[in-house]
Amino acid sequence: xxxxxxxxxxxxxxxxxxxxxxxxxxxxxxxxxxxxxxxxxxxxxxxxxxxxxxxxxxxxxxxxxxxxxxxxxxxxxxxxxxxxxxxxxxxxxxxxxxxxxxxxxxxxxxxxxxxxxxxxxxxxxxxxxxxxxxxxxxxxxxxxxxxxxxxxxxxxxxxxxxxxxxxxxxxxxxxxxxxxxxxxxxxxxxxxxxxxxxxxxxxxxxxxxxxxxxxxxxxxxxxxxxxxxxxxxxxxxxxxxxxxxxxxxxxxxxxxxxxxxxxxxxxxxxxxxxxxxxxxxxxxxxxxxxxxxxxxxxxxxxxxxxxxxxxxxxxxxxxxxxxxxxxxxxxxxxxxxxxxxxxxxxxxxxxxxxxxxxxxxxxxxxxxxxxxxxxxxxxxxxxxxxxxxxxxxxxxxxxxxxxxxxxxxxxxxxxxxxxxxxxxxxxxxxxxxxxxxxxxxxxxxxxxxxxxxxxxxxxxxxxxxxxxxxxxxxxxxxxxxxxxxxxxxxxxxxxxxxxxxxx
Amino acid sequence: xxxxxxxxxxxxxxxxxxxxxxxxxxxxxxxxxxxxxxxxxxxxxxxxxxxxxxxxxxxxxxxxxxxxxxxxxxxxxxxxxxxxxxxxxxxxxxxxxxxxxxxxxxxxxxxxxxxxxxxxxxxxxxxxxxxxxxxxxxxxxxxxxxxxxxxxxxxxxxxxxxxxxxxxxxxxxxxxxxxxxxxxxxxxxxxxxxxxxxxxxxxxxxxxxxxxxxxxxxxxxxxxxxxxxxxxxxxxxxxxxxxxxxxxxxxxxxxxxxxxxxxxxxxxxxxxxxxxxxxxxxxxxxxxxxxxxxxxxxxxxxxxxxxxxxxxxxxxxxxxxxxxxxxxxxx
Numbered sequence: 001x002x003x004x005x006x007x008x009x010x011x012x013x014x015x016x017x018x019x020x021x022x023x024x025x026x027x028x029x030x031x032x033x034x035x036x037x038x039x040x041x042x043x044x045x046x047x048x049x050x051x052x053x054x055x056x057x058x059x060x061x062x063x064x065x066x067x068x069x070x071x072x073x074x075x076x077x078x079x080x081x082x083x084x085x086x087x088x089x090x091x092x093x094x095x096x097x098x099x100x101x102x103x104x105x106x107x108x109x110x111x112x113x114x115x116x117x118x119x120x121x122x123x124x125x126x127x128x129x130x131x132x133x134x135x136x137x138x139x140x141x142x143x144x145x146x147x148x149x150x151x152x153x154x155x156x157x158x159x160x161x162x163x164x165x166x167x168x169x170x171x172x173x174x175x176x177x178x179x180x181x182x183x184x185x186x187x188x189x190x191x192x193x194x195x196x197x198x199x200x201x202x203x204x205x206x207x208x209x210x211x212x213x214x215x216x217x218x219x220x221x222x223x224x225x226x227x228x229x230x231x232x233x234x235x236x237x238x239x240x241x242x243x244x245x246x247x248x249x250x251x252x253x254x255x256x257x258x259x260x261x262x263x264x265x266x267x268x269x270x271x272x273x274x275x276x277x278x279x280x281x282x283x284x285x286x287x288x289x290x291x292x293x294x295x296x297x298x299x300x301x302x303x304x305x306x307x308x309x310x311x312x313x314x315x316x317x318x319x320x321x322x323x324x325x326x327x328x329x330x331x332x333x334x335x336x337x338x339x340x341x342x343x344x345x346x347x348x349x350x351x352x353x354x355x356x357x358x359x360x361x362x363x364x365x366x367x368x369x370x371x372x373x374x375x376x377x378x379x380x381x382x383x384x385x386x387x388x389x390x391x392x393x394x395x396x397x398x399x400x401x402x403x404x405x406x407x408x409x410x411x412x413x414x415x416x417x418x419x420x421x422x423x424x425x426x427x428x429x430x431x432x433x434x435x436x437x438x439x440x441x442x443x444x445x446x447x448x449x450x451x452x453x454x455x456x457x458x459x460x461x462x463x464x465x466x467x468x469x470x471x472x473x474x475x476x477x478x479x480x481x482x483x484x485x486x487x488x489x490x491x492x493x494x495x496x497x498x499x500x501x502x503x
Numbered sequence: 504x505x506x507x508x509x510x511x512x513x514x515x516x517x518x519x520x521x522x523x524x525x526x527x528x529x530x531x532x533x534x535x536x537x538x539x540x541x542x543x544x545x546x547x548x549x550x551x552x553x554x555x556x557x558x559x560x561x562x563x564x565x566x567x568x569x570x571x572x573x574x575x576x577x578x579x580x581x582x583x584x585x586x587x588x589x590x591x592x593x594x595x596x597x598x599x600x601x602x603x604x605x606x607x608x609x610x611x612x613x614x615x616x617x618x619x620x621x622x623x624x625x626x627x628x629x630x631x632x633x634x635x636x637x638x639x640x641x642x643x644x645x646x647x648x649x650x651x652x653x654x655x656x657x658x659x660x661x662x663x664x665x666x667x668x669x670x671x672x673x674x675x676x677x678x679x680x681x682x683x684x685x686x687x688x689x690x691x692x693x694x695x696x697x698x699x700x701x702x703x704x705x706x707x708x709x710x711x712x713x714x715x716x717x718x719x720x721x722x723x724x725x726x727x728x729x730x731x732x733x734x735x736x737x738x739x740x741x742x743x744x745x746x747x748x749x750x751x752x753x754x755x756x757x758x759x760x761x762x763x764x765x766x767x768x769x770x771x772x773x774x775x776x777x778x779x780x781x782x783x784x785x786x787x788x789x790x791x792x793x794x795x796x797x798x799x800x801x802x803x804x805x806x807x808x809x810x811x812x813x814x815x816x817x818x819x820x821x822x823x824x825x826x827x828x829x830x831x832x833x834x
Contacts, residue, residue: 375695
C-alpha cells in the first residue's frame with residue numbers, strides 16, 4: 001500500500017457539536033475527527049444521532065451555537081449541501097438515492113449534468129467519465145444498463161462511483177452492507193480499502209460489528225446523542241464494541257444447542273424439489289428445536305421457505321406437518337395449519353409500513369377479533385394488540401401510529417406478534433435481524449429461544465454464521481439448492497463454519 | 504378542548520373536523536350574501552341533488568382505497584338504469600307494478616355487479632392496471648348502451664318512480680334516505696368487516712397483504728363488484744330523478760367523484776380514507792354550487808369554482824402538513 005502524502009492530516013474535525021430538535025437533544029457536545037485517507041467507523045444504535053451528525057457535516061442541519069466544524073484544515077460556518085459537496089464531502093445514504101430508470105453512466109455523472117452551469121452532455125463524454133471512475137474502483141459494469149436491472153450490490157458500486165465524481169476526499173457510507181451477501185460485502189470492503197489507499201477518507205456506518213472491526217482503523221461510538229469515546233480497532237472485540245454501543249453488557253454468546261431429535265417431528269420434508277431453485281431437500285424439525293439454515297444468498301434458502309408456506313408449487317417431494325402430508329395452495333392454507341413465516345424483507349413484505357401497529361398486529365388473526373355479528377369488535381382488537389405489545393415488550397407510542405415509525409427491532413417484534421397470534425407450530429424466520437440493532441438482536445433471539453422452549457419448531461434462516469451458530473440446535477448448510485452438510489453447533493467453531501460456507 | 508378534538512379525530516378521522524368547520528364557514532358566507540340561502544327550499548334542493556353524486560362517489564371511493572380507480576362508474580350506472588327501464592317497459596311502462604320494479608331493480612344490480620366483477624377479476628387475476636381495465640370497460644359499456652338505445656332516451660315510467668326521485672318520507676327526501684343507508688353500509692363494510700380491512704391493507708401494499716394471509720385477489724374482485732352494485736343503485740336513482748334513462752347521463756360527474764374523494768382526504772395512492780369526510784366534502788361541493796346558483800352565477804362558473812376550490816384545499820392541506828416544519832426551521 002502506498003502511503004498518501006497527506007497521511008495523518010485531518011480531513012474533518014468536529015468540536016462541541018450539539019443539535020436540539022424541539023426540546024429533544026439529538027447530539028450533545030459531540031467531538032469527532034477523521035484523518036485523511038482513514039477508514040473510520042461511526043457506531044451506535046438506531047436513533048443515537050449518527051444520521052444527525054452526518055447531516056450536520058453535510059450542511060442539511062445547522063448545529064447549535066458553539067460548534068466548530070473544520071474541514072481539511074479550514075473552519076467552516078454555514079455549510080450548505082452544495083458547499084459541502086464542493087469541499088469534497090459526499091454521503092451515500094442507505095437508500096442510495098439513485099435514479100432507477102436512468103443508465104449506469106447517467107447515474108454516475110448525474111451531479112455533473114445538473115451542476116450550476118448547465119452544459120451539453122454527450123453520451124460519449126459521459127461514458128468516458130463513468131468508465132474512468134469505475135476503473136478507479138476496479139470494477140466493470142455495463143454503462144448503458146438501466147439501474148433498476150442491477151443487483152443491489154452493483155447499485156451500491158454505482159452510488160460509490162457517483163460520490164467520487166469531482167474531487168471527493170471524504171465519503172460517508174450509511175449501512176452500505178445492510179442488504180449485501182457476505183461475498184458482496186467482502187468485495188465492497190475491498191473497494192473501501194482501495195479508496196482509502198488512494199487518500200479518500202471513509203466514514204463507515206454499520207450494524208455489523210465484525211465488518212466494522214475488519215475495515216476500520218478507529219471507531220467512534222455514540223450513544224443517545226453523547227460521545228462514548230474514540231477507540232482503536234486493534235484489540236477491540238465484537239462483544240466489547242456491542243457493550244459500548246448499547247451501554248449494557250450483552251449476554252455472552254455461547255452455544256446452547258441441545259439434541260431434540262428424539263422429540264416428535266413437527267416438520268418433515270422429504271425429497272423436495274423445485275427445479276432451478278432447490279433440489280432433493282430433506283430434513284426434519286422437531287418440537288422445541290431451532291434448526292439453523294445457512295448458506296450464501298442465492299443458495300435457495302428463501303425459495304425453500306416459500307415452498308414450505310405454499311407460495312410456490314413443488315415439482316417433487318412431500319411436506320409433512322405433524323405427520324400429515326400437506327398440500328398448501330396458498331399461504332392461507334399454511335397459516336391455518338400452524339405455519340408462520342417471518343419474511344426477510346420486512347419493509348415490503350413483512351409489514352404494511354404506512355398502516356397502524358394495531359392493524360399490522362391483528363392482520364393475521366382477523367377471525368379472532370370478530371363479534372357475534374361477524375363485525376370487528378374494537379374491544380377484542382384492543383385487547384389482542386395490548387396483549388402482544390406487552391408480551392413481546394414492543395416499544396411504541398400509540399397502537400394507531402404507523403408501524404413505519406418504529407425502529408427495526410420493534411418492527412420485528414410486531415412481525416413476531418402478528419405471527420405468534422396465529423398460534424403456530426412451526427415458525428420460519430428468514431434473516432430476522434436484518435436492519436436490527438445489536439442490542440435489539442439479543443432481545444429477538446431471547447424471544448426465539450423462549451418460543452422453542454414452549455415447544456415451537458423453528459427454522460432460522462440466516463447468512464450470518466454467528467447468528468446461526470449461537471442460536472440453533474442444529475445447522476443445515478445449503479449450497480446451490482441442495483443441503484450439503486449438517487453441523488452440531490457444539491462441535492464446530494465459528495471460523496471453521498465460516499470457512500465451510502464462504503470458501 | 505384539544506383532547507376533545509383529539510378524541511373526535513380518533514373516532515371520525517383527522518379530516519372530518521376541518522371539513523365541518525369549512526362547511527359552516529361557506530354556509531355562513533352564503534347566508535350573509537343572499538337571504539334565499541338559508542331557506543327550506545334551498546336545503547331541499549341540495550338534499551335532492553346530492554344523492555346521485557353521492558352514490559357515484561361511494562362507488563369511486565372503494566376502488567380508490569385499494570389503490571385503484573373505476574372510470575366506468577357512470578356507464579355502469581347508465582347500463583344498470585337501462586336494464587331497469589327495459590324491465591319496467593316489458594311490464595307495461597307507466598302501468599308496471601311493484602313486482603316489475605323489484606325485478607327491474609334486481610336486473611340492474613346484476614348488470615352493475617357483473618360489470619364490476621369482470622373489472623375486478625381482470626385487475627386481480629390478470630394484474631392489469633385498474634385505470635386501463637375500467638377505461639376499457641367504460642368504452643365497452645358506452646358503446647353497448649348507445650347501440651342498444653340508438654342514443655335516445657328511454658322514458659315512460661310508473662308514477663311511483665316520481666315519488667322515489669322527488670318524494671319525501673317523514674320530511675326527508677327519499678333519495679337522501681337511500682344515500683344515507685348506502686353510506687352507512689359502506690362505512691360499516693370498510694371499517695368493521697374483514698373485507699374492508701383487506702381493502703385498506705392491499706391499498707397500502709398488496710404483496711405484504713398477501714404474505715400476511717389476506718385474500719388479496721378475492722378482495723380485489725369483490726371490491727369492484729361492490730363498486731358496480733353501488734353504481735346500479737345510482738343508475739336506478741338517476742332514472743327516478745330524471746324520469747328517463749339515457750346513456751351518457753351524468754357523464755360530467757365522473758371526475759367530480761374523484762375530486763370529492765380527494766377533498767374528503769382519501770389518499771390518492773390508496774390505503775387511507777373514510778366515508779364520513781367524503782360525505783361532508785360532497786355536501787360542501789353541493790352547497791357551493793347551489794349558493795353560487797342563488798347568487799345568479801352561471802352554472803359553468805360554479806363548476807370552475809369547484810375546481811379552484813379543490814386546488815385551494817390541496818394548498819391548505821400542504822401548508823397545514825408543513826406547518827410544524829416551518830416552525831422548526833425558525834427555531
